[in-house]
Amino acid sequence: MSAVAVHQFAQCITCHAWSPDHSMIALCPNNSEVHIYRMSEDKWERVHVLQKHDQIVSGIDWSSTSNKIVTVSHDRNSYVWNLEGSDWVPTLVILRLNRAALCAQWSPQENKFAVGSGAKTVCICYYEQENNWWVSKLVRKRHNSSVTSVAWHPNNILLATTSTDGKCRVFSTFIKGVDTRDSKTSSSSDTKFGEQILQLDLSYSWAFGVKWSPSGNTLAYVGHNSMIYFVDDVGPSPLAQNVAFRDLPLRDVLFVSEKVVIGVGFDCIPMVFAADESGIWSFVRFIGETKTPSSAPKYGSQFSEAFGKFYSQSKYGVNNDGTENSRQRGGIHQNCINCILPLKEPGVSMVRRFSTSGLDGKVVIWDLENQDDLFQ
């Protein structure tokens, strides 16, 4: 088993984020609050409750060097939280949205953050020193539907987004006065703010969970049709690969190295995808599974189980979530996993540990020890 720690924090977790030293976790227990827990003597202790939002918090990101937390919510607002003394002090960021904010991420240099929203727009927010104010700049009229996920390229300029119109897009987010022209990748910083670099039409259904590889050469995202997409050479002539798999769709992905991706989603168990020497991606295995996936699963028994559950539910009116499937698999999560984050050791390029949270209210820490074959 490669799950090293499991903790039930709430009934349901919409998203979570780690403090820079991984000693604290911020999570939203499916309401308008953000709870911060600290590990002390092998126990998680709630140390802060961030109350400012009016509706469900849909995105949290904790910046690793500046120690700021950004939260976004269905109430269409965003707050940047700063630790002053022992209190987290919020600063309102007016996103100028007319629909819910859905996801947020700090840029690598932590001078900007991106917010995806249901208003078919992406907000790029940056701090204006002279006004002591966070400004939100919108990328409008580029998406035909809600923006489900955002991911920053390591160069701090390019931003990838996925949307429920099925597309994955890459934008330039160059902001005068915040970004400098002479950054490492001169070619990509020539473009203006909001200019679309690339649009990928690989999926015909909702797209989720976009991520860049550590070098920024490869892009991965998932479709709601049980497909995962890998795009190499992001630019004028991208090389795309579609990988179909036999299980339920994914919600989020994580690159643990250039050639290994972990996907999590409705199957309640992390899946490993890897590229071989020739760069062809394929599904490798599940993580932490007790049974081997090769034997054909008994769908008949699942159906009868579902029927049994249906009848017991109608009798007793209880709802004990569709978990039989994952229990059969020996999975640790009992419901859809919708968030996966790396737990990076400082100075180590490869991610060996990561955490997942999901609709079952658990946060699980996984270790890729004894999975050395993945990194060869």
Place this chain on the structure above:
Amino acid sequence: MAGVDDFVEADNAEAIISRIEHKSRKIESLLKQGRPVESLKTALEGSPPNTRDERCKSANWIVVHRAIMAIKDFDALFSSLDPEYYDILMKYLYRGLSTGDRPTCDQCLRIHERLTERAGLGCILRTLADTVNTV
């Protein structure tokens, strides 16, 4: 990718129809030779999910339906059907189920059970989630 085939010119549709007619004759001869699995493969090959032309889709469905109904030995079917056909076959099974015709539905459900064992729930998801490339 999707944009290219968005609209089918009349002569393009005619070309597809004549290809399907050709396929139909080939399937009949394969069925006469007692090779139902080959006939299903032939029927699924070159299916026109990208066109918007309902005539093409219906014509191909008739051909695929003919081949599906001729399948008797499911083990033989799945031992020789390559995984690349699974997704398109699943789409046609759902088209079959949507007809409501009793014998068709019976046959489609039987194949559906075996196909789900083979191809997993992901195959069903791909069928249901794809509203663009319908068969």
